[in-house]
Amino acid sequence: MTKSYAKLDLHEALSSGSYDHAVMCTYTFEPSFFEQHCLEKFKSLSTNGNITLIIDRHTYEQLLNGDTERPKRANIRYLLHPVLAGGVFHPKIYLLARRNKGRLIIGSANLTRNGITSNAEMAATFEYEEDKNQGFKPLFTAVFKYFLEIAQRFPAKALQENLNEIVREVPWLTADNTSPETVPEFLNNLEEPILTQVYRKLSSPVDTVYVLSRYFDGTPSLLDEIERSVSPKKIKIFSQNGITNMTPEWLSHPLVKANRAAIFLCRFFDDEHAQPLHAKAMIFETAKRCAMVFGSANFTSAAMLRTIKNGNAETVLIIKDIPSTILKPSRLFDPSNNAFQLKSPEMLHRSPKEDPGGIELTVHTLRLYEASVIGDVISISADIPDIVDHNSLVATLKFQNFADRSLKVDVGTAHEYIVRVSEVEKERLDNESTMIQLEVREEDKVTASSNWLLITNLKEIKTNANLRKGRQLKEAEQSAVQFFAVLRELLQAGDEEALLRFLNFCDIPLVSISRPFFFRRKKPEWDGGAEMKALGARNLKIYKELHEASLSFFDRHFRKLRRHSNERTLVGVSNFLHIFLAMGHVLRTQMERSVIGLESIGKERRPEQWGECRRHWDTYFDRFRQLMACLEREYLSPMIREHGLDKIKIEFEQDLKPIHDLCCDMLNYRDRIEMLRLTKLKEVVPGRPDVVPSYFYSVLSAAQWPKYSREVRGALDQVERTLDYAA
Numbered sequence: 001m002t003k004s005y006a007k008l009d010l011h012e013a014l015s016s017g018s019y020d021h022a023v024m025c026t027y028t029f030e031p032s033f034f035e036q037h038c039l040e041k042f043k044s045l046s047t048n049g050n051i052t053l054i055i056d057r058h059t060y061e062q063l064l065n066g067d068t069e070r071p072k073r074a075n076i077r078y079l080l081h082p083v084l085a086g087g088v089f090h091p092k093i094y095l096l097a098r099r100n101k102g103r104l105i106i107g108s109a110n111l112t113r114n115g116i117t118s119n120a121e122m123a124a125t126f127e128y129e130e131d132k133n134q135g136f137k138p139l140f141t142a143v144f145k146y147f148l149e150i151a152q153r154f155p156a157k158a159l160q161e162n163l164n165e166i167v168r169e170v171p172w173l174t175a176d177n178t179s180p181e182t183v184p185e186f187l188n189n190l191e192e193p194i195l196t197q198v199y200r201k202l203s204s205p206v207d208t209v210y211v212l213s214r215y216f217d218g219t220p221s222l223l224d225e226i227e228r229s230v231s232p233k234k235i236k237i238f239s240q241n242g243i244t245n246m247t248p249e250w251l252s253h254p255l256v257k258a259n260r261a262a263i264f265l266c267r268f269f270d271d272e273h274a275q276p277l278h279a280k281a282m283i284f285e286t287a288k289r290c291a292m293v294f295g296s297a298n299f300t301s302a303a304m305l306r307t308i309k310n311g312n313a314e315t316v317l318i319i320k321d322i323p324s325t326i327l328k329p330s331r332l333f334d335p336s337n338n339a340f341q342l343k344s345p346e347m348l349h350r351s352p353k354e355d356p357g358g359i360e361l362t363v364h365t366l367r368l369y370e371a372s373v374i375g376d377v378i379s380i381s382a383d384i385p386d387i388v389d390h391n392s393l394v395a396t397l398k399f400q401n402f403a404d405r406s407l408k409v410d411v412g413t414a415h416e417y418i419v420r421v422s423e424v425e426k427e428r429l430d431n432e433s434t435m436i437q438l439e440v441r442e443e444d445k446v447t448a449s450s451n452w453l454l455i456t457n458l459k460e461i462k463t464n465a466n467l468r469k470g471r472q473l474k475e476a477e478q479s480a481v482q483f484f485a486v487l488r489e490l491l492q493a494g495d496e497e498a499l500l501r502f503l504n505f506c507d508i509p510l511v512s513i514s515r516p517f518f519f520r521r522k523k524p525e526w527d528g529g530a531e532m533k534a535l536g537a538r539n540l541k542i543y544k545e546l547h548e549a550s551l552s553f554f555d556r557h558f559r560k561l562r563r564h565s566n567e568r569t570l571v572g573v574s575n576f577l578h579i580f581l582a583m584g585h586v587l588r589t590q591m592e593r594s595v596i597g598l599e600s601i602g603k604e605r606r607p608e609q610w611g612e613c614r615r616h617w618d619t620y621f622d623r624f625r626q627l628m629a630c631l632e633r634e635y636l637s638p639m640i641r642e643h644g645l646d647k648i649k650i651e652f653e654q655d656l657k658p659i660h661d662l663c664c665d666m667l668n669y670r671d672r673i674e675m676l677r678l679t680k681l682k683e684v685v686p687g688r689p690d691v692v693p694s695y696f697y698s699v700l701s702a703a704q705w706p707k708y709s710r711e712v713r714g715a716l717d718q719v720e721r722t723l724d725y726a727a
Contacts, residue, residue, distance in 0.1 A: 007270075010109055010116045013125045015042045020098040021050045021166045023147050025091040025315075026111035027296075029055050029080075031063065031071040033113045039077060044096050044103070049461040051078035052162045053111070054150060056089035061361060064435055064452045072400060074433045075456045081159045083150060084361075087302040087312035091188075092123075092295070095143055097170045102128040102140050106186070106295055106317055108279045115278065120240075120268035122212070122279035122294050124184070124317060130172060137172065142186040144173045146315065149190055153308075156370045157381075157485075158456045161471060164482075168474060184317040187293075194297050194314055195304045199229055201320060204286035206230040210329040211237040212281040213299035216246045220253045222299060223261055230284070235261040237299070238333040240268065240277035241349045248345035264339040265347075283329040290322045290329065366450035371436045373429055373457040374468065375495045378419040380409070382438060382450060392442050395419045398435040398452070399428050409438065412530060429457050430464075469498070477508045479574075480524040480581040480655065487585065491531040496542050503549035508582060510560045511575045524581055524658045526665065529592035540597030540609060543590055547616060550590050554583050554623050558630070565634040570643050573651035576635065581655065584627055584662045587620045591669050599676055610681065610693045614700070617673070621699050624666050625712055631659075632715040636722065649723050656725045663716045667709055670700055 022045060034053075039045050053074075060082035063070060074080040083089040092115075094105040107123020109115040126136040144166070151159050167174050187197050209232045216222075216239075226235060235255060239246060246263070255261035268275040280303075281294035295316030297303035302311040331337070342348060367383040378395070393409035405425060410418040417438075421429065428434065434457075438450040458467040468489075476486040483506075490499050532539055557579050564576040594613050598605060640648050683691040695701035699708050720727070 008123055008125060010105070010121070010123060013103070013105055014038070014044055014094065014096075014116065017044050017096065017101075017103060018098070019044045019048050019096040019101075019103070021096070021170060022048050023052045023054070023093075023095045023144075023163070023166070024111060025054045025089075025093040026115075027056050027059060027088060027090045027092070028110045028112050028115070029053065029059055029063070030112045031074065032069055034111060035071065035073050035077070037113075038111075039073070047461065048096075049467075050162055050165050052081060052159065053078060054081050054083055054089070054091075054147075054159075057082035057084040058088060058361065061451065064454070070400070070435075071433045071454070075158070075454045076431075076433060076459055077461075079158050079162055079456065079458060080454060081154075081156060083154045083313065085308045085313040086306065086310040090296045090303065090312045091315040093143060093146075093315060095140070095147070097140075097166060097173060099170055100130040100172075102170070102173070104128075104136070104140055104143060106143070106315065108294070108296060110278075114276070118270070118273070118275060119278040120270075120275035122281050124294075128172075137175075139184070139186055141173055141175070146186070146188050146190075153190070158370065158372060158458065161468070161475065164475060164478070165471065168478065184319040186315065187295075187318055188315045189307045189311070189313065191307060193305050193307060193311075194293075194316055195225070195229070198282075198284070198291070198293055198318060201318060202230065202284055202286065202291060204289070206232040206284050206286050208232055208234040208236060208283075208285040208329070210281075210283040210285070210333055211235070211299050212277075212279055212333040213237070213239060214244055214277045214280070215298040215300055216244065216250065217300050218247050218249065220250045220256075222301060222304065223250075223253050223255050225301075225305065227255060232284075233260070236330070236333075237261065237263045238266055238339065239263070241265040241347075243277050243351050244348075245351055246348065247350070248348060251342065251345055251348075263342040264334065265342055266334045266339040267336060269336055281333070283327065283332075285324055285329060288324045290324055290327045291318060291320045292322060292327065293318045362451070364450050365448035366438045366440070368436070368438055368450040368453045371453055371455045372468070373421075373426070373455060373466070374489055375498070376421055376423075376426055378421060378429075378436065378455060379412075379489070380417040380419065380436070380438070381415055382417060383415060384417075384438075388440055388448065389442075392440050392447075393417070394439045394441050396437045396439060397425065397429075397455075398437070400432045400434075402428065406439075410534070412534075429455060430459070472502065473506050476502070476506050476582070480578045480585075480658065483508075483578070483582045484524040484526065484585060487589065488527060488531065491529075491589070496545055499542070499546060500549055503546060503553045503586070506553065508557060508560070508575075508579050510563055511572070524585075524655075526585065526588065526658075526661060529589070529596065532589075532593050532596050535596075536600035537597055539593040540601065540613075543593040543597060543616075544612070546590065546593075550586050551619065551623070553586055557583050558623075558626070561627075561630050561635070565630065565638070568635075568639055568642055570639075570647060570651065573639070573648070577652070577655045577659075580627065580631060581658055581662065584624065584659075584666075587624050587627075588662060588665055591617065591620055591666065595669060595672055595676065599680060605681060614693075614695065614698050617669075618699050621666070621708065625708065628663065628712050628715040632718050636719060640722065645722070652723055656720070656723060657727070660716065660720065660725070660727050663712065667712060670705055670709070673700060 045051060071080060092107055092109050096103040104126045105123055107121055109121040109123050126139060127133055128137055128140055147163060151163055187194060209226055250263060268277055280298050284291045293316050297314040297316050303314050370381040372379050390411045395407050395409050397405045407419050412418050434455045435452045436455050437452045439446050440448040460467050460470060472486045475482040490502055560579055561576060564572050598613060677693050681693050699705060
C-alpha cells in the first residue's frame with residue numbers, strides 16, 4: 001500500500017503481456033463481453049491456448065436456460081466449468097502464467113464489463129518472473145493449490161486436464177514453497193470460515209474494525225459476532241446509498257444505538273464518473289497497526305462465517321502489520337471524503353437487488369456431469385437411476401442456429417454413456433458451443449430429463465485440432481493413473497488408428513523425480529475392458545493390428561526398467577512403477593481384446609485364428625513373466641537393501657493393489673481361455689469325438705501352466721509379503 005492509493009487499471013492488467021495459460025474464477029459472467037472483447041483484445045488471452053473459467057453453477061445454468069445470450073465459444077476456445085457451493089461460488093481470481101512468468105489478480109471484480117471497467121472494486125495484482133521477481137511465488141503457488149483443490153472436490157476430466165497442462169508447462173507453480181510467509185497471505189474457506197482464520201492472525205486487542213461492503217445480512221448478527229470475538233472499541237461500516245441492501249434493522253442494533261458502531265454512506269468516483277460500489281474489505285486496527293482483509297467476501301454470514309459446504313465459496317487476501325498512518329482506513333474506504341453517517345431509517349435507500357444467493361436449481365431425475373467429444377463419439381458422465389430402462393435413453397443436442405438433434409445413447413461403463421455422431425453433427429460440434437441433455441422417452445413421451453450441459457470439445461488455438469488428442473501422449477507419460485485413463489478413452493472411441501499411434505509414440509520418460517503430490521491421491525484402475533466388449537468379434541482384427549506396436553512399446557520401456565534397476569534411486573520409484581503398470585496394462589489389454597474376440601466369434605472361428613492367438617498369448621505371458629521377475633528380483637530386493645524397508649513401503653503403497661490386480665487378471669486368463677476352449681470353440685460332430693482346439697506346447701498347456709503360474713504367483717507373493725500387503 002502507498003499513501004497515494006494508486007488505482008489499479010484492471011483492463012490494462014488483463015490486457016498486457018502474453019501468456020500460455022489462464023485460470024479465472026468469477027461469480028457473474030457475460031459471455032459476449034468475454035468472447036467478443038476479452039478474447040479478441042486482451043493480449044494475455046488472445047494467443048492463450050489454455051483458458052479455464054470456473055463459475056458458479058447457478059450462473060452456469062442461467063446462461064444455458066435463461067433468456068440471455070448463450071456462450072458461442074465456451075468449451076471450444078475456453079473451458080467453462082461450474083461449481084456448486086452451499087451458497088454460491090463467489091471468488092474473483094485471475095491467474096495468468098507461462099513457463100517463466102506469471103500475473104495474479106485477486107479482489108472483488110467479476111469477469112463482466114462493469115466489473116473490469118466501471119464498478120468501484122478493490123483488487124491487487126502481483127507479478128512473478130523467474131530469477132528476477134520471485135517474491136510473490138508462494139502466493140502464486142497457494143492460489144494454484146486452491147485450483148487443484150477445487151478440481152478434486154468438483155471433478156471433471158476437462159478441468160483436470162487443463163490444470164495438468166499447467167503443471168507440465170509451468171513447473172514453478174507447483175514447486176515446493178520453501179520461502180517464508182509473504183505479504184499478503186491467501187485465505188479461502190474450503191475447510192474453515194474466513195473470519196475464524198483472520199481472528200487467529202490478529203496479535204493484539206482490536207481498537208477499531210472497519211467494514212466496506214455493498215451486501216449485508218437482513219439481520220445484523222455479524223455485529224454480535226465481531227463484538228463476541230474481538231470486542232473492538234469501535235466498528236465503522238461504509239456502504240453506498242441506493243446500492244446497498246442493508247435493512248433498517250441494522251440501525252436498531254445495540255452497538256449502533258450505543259454509538260460503538262457507526263454506518264457511513266459514501267459515493268465513489270473515477271475522475272468525474274460515478275461508480276457503483278462492489279468492493280469488499282475489512283480492516284482490523286490494533287495499536288496503530290492494521291490488518292487488512294479484502295477479496296470476494298461481502299460482510300455477510302454466508303461469506304464470513306461459513307465454509308463452502310454450507311455457505312459461499314470465498315477467497316481473500318490478508319495483509320498484516322500495516323501502520324495506520326500509511327493505510328488510513330477511513331480515507332481508503334471513503335476516498336472522495338463525502339461520507340455521511342446514517343442516523344435514521346428514512347435516510348436509507350435500499351437497492352431492490354438482494355445479496356447474490358443464487359437461484360434454486362431444478363432437481364432432475366437424471367444428473368449430467370460432463371460430456372466431451374472424442375473422435376466421432378460423445379462420452380457422457382451421468383447418474384441414471386437403476387429403474388430407468390437404458391434403451392429408452394435419448395441425447396438431445398441443441399446447436400446455436402440449427403434444429404435440435406436427438407440421438408441414441410449406448411451404455412458404457414458405470415455412470416458413463418456413449419453417443420455416436422455423424423459427420424454433419426461433428427462439424428457443428430467443432431465450430432460452436434453445443435448443449436446436451438439426456439431424456440427418457442417412452443412411447444414418444446419424455447418421462448424424465450437431465451440438466452443441460454455444454455459439450456467439451458476444446459481446440460488447439462493455432463491448428464483448430466482437437467486439444468485432447470494433442471495432450472493424450474503427454475498425459476499418459478505423466479503417471480500410471482493417466483496412462484490408464486488415456487488408453488481407456490482410446491478404447492472407448494474405438495479408433496484403431498489412434499490406438500496404433502498411441503502405442504507407437506507414447507514414450508514414458510525415464511525420470512528420477514517424485515510424482516507431484518496431487519497424483520498420489522488416485523490409484524490406476526482397470527475397468528475389465530468394458531469398452532472392448534461392445535466391439536465383439538472385431539476385437540480379433542484390432543488386437544492383431546496392435547500386436548507389433550504393443551510388443552515394441554513393452555520392449556522399449558523394459559529397457560527403462562532395467563535402467564532403474566541399475567540406478568536404484570529412491571525418487572525414481574514412482575517412475576519405475578508408472579512404467580511397470582503401463583507395460584503390464586498394455587499386455588492385459590491385448591489379452592482381453594483377443595479373448596473377447598474369440599468369445600464373440602465362437603464356433604465360426606477359422607482354425608488359424610486359434611493358432612495365431614495361442615502364439616501371441618505365449619508371447620504376452622512370457623513378457624509378463626519377465627516383468628514380474630524384474631520387479632521382484634532385480635528391483636525391489638536391491639532397493640530395500642539400499643534404502644530400507646520403511647521408505648520403500650511408502651513409495652509402493654498406492655500401487656500395490658494395481659500390481660496385485662494386474663497379476664491376478666493375467667493369471668485368470670487361463671481359466672477364461674480354457675472355458676472358451678471347452679464350450680464355444682468346441683466342435684460337436686455327431687458320431688465322432690468332440691473336437692477341442694489344442695494347446696500343443698503352449699505355456700497354457702496342462703504340462704506347462706502350473707510351473708508358469710507358480711513362478712509368477714510366487715513373485716507377486718514375495719513382493720506382497722516383503723511389503724506387508726494384504727489383498
